[in-house]
Amino acid sequence: xxxxxxxxxxxxxxxxxxxxxSCSPISGHRSVSWYQxxxxxxxxxxxxxxxxxxRNKGNFPGxxxxxxxxxxxxxxxxxxxxxxxxxxxLCASSLVASGGRNYEQYFGPGTxxxxx
Amino acid sequence: AQSVTQPDIHITVSEGAxxxxxxxxxxxxxxxxFWYVxxxxxxxxxxxxxxSGDTLVQGIKGFExxxxxxxxxxxxxxxxxxxSDAAEYFCAVGATSGTYKYIFGTGTRxxxxx
Numbered sequence: 106x107x108x109x110x111x112x113x114x115x116x117x118x119x120x121x122x123x124x125x126x127s128c129s130p131i132s133g134h135r136s137v138s139w140y141q142x143x144x145x146x147x148x149x150x151x152x153x154x155x156x157x158x159x160r161n162k163g164n165f166p167g168x169x170x171x172x173x174x175x176x177x178x179x180x181x182x183x184x185x186x187x188x189x190x191x192x193x194x195l196c197a198s199s200l201v202a203s204g205g206r207n208y209e210q211y212f213g214p215g216t217x218x219x220x221x
Numbered sequence: 222a223q224s225v226t227q228p229d230i231h232i233t234v235s236e237g238a239x240x241x242x243x244x245x246x247x248x249x250x251x252x253x254x255f256w257y258v259x260x261x262x263x264x265x266x267x268x269x270x271x272x273s274g275d276t277l278v279q280g281i282k283g284f285e286x287x288x289x290x291x292x293x294x295x296x297x298x299x300x301x302x303x304x305s306d307a308a309e310y311f312c313a314v315g316a317t318s319g320t321y322k323y324i325f326g327t328g329t330r331x332x333x334x335x
Contacts, residue, residue, distance in 0.1 A: 138323070204316075210267075
């Protein structure tokens with residue numbers, strides 16, 4: 106079974122631009138979560154989608170948004186990019202929604218975003 | 222509040238030596254517990270997980286972890302480290318009730334000496 110895939114793997118953007126990252130979960134998984142990883146802040150939870158609905162949201166500004174499609178694929182969008190948005194963005198998928206019995210996440214390789 | 226502490230930022234061991242990475246959590250009930258490994262430039266790979274039952278959990282790549290409720294710990298162990306184990310290791314805690322949170326520790330970077 107194929108793992109979680111993320112595209113693109115690397116991205117360079119300029120301040121003020123916007124960016125869209127894509128995540129395809131493991132086949133059959135309906136929950137997709139997004140994380141931001143930086144050396145200073147570590148792994149921080151952005152949001153979780155399950156069956157096209159946002160279930161949980163972390164403490165990030167409204168510039169960060171996401172959505173999930175009927176095939177469980179998810180996109181994350183960051184508008185008006187700032188230098189501090191440079192990070193590795195990780196997507197994780199799960200068979201069940203968070204809080205469900207035996208909830209566990211499987212991660213993709215990440216998208217490395219550099220904002221200049 | 223739910224939290225995870227990995228007290229060791231860096232650990233260096235010789236190849237063939239045993240390894241123990243520490244993880245302490247704070248949570249009002251028994252949480253779900255996980256260990257992940259991340260190689261440079263890669264995503265996180267699930268090593269093992271604890272949901273309930275036997276407190277000694279076996280994972281992939283020869284790793285094991287023991288849940289100790291009295292110490293609020295879930296330490297990761299390996300009897301003999303290989304050079305390929307050099308990576309960053311993250312402990313994570315998943316709440317089992319209330320508003321769900323899945324929180325990661327700050328990670329422990331493992332260096333293996335040949």
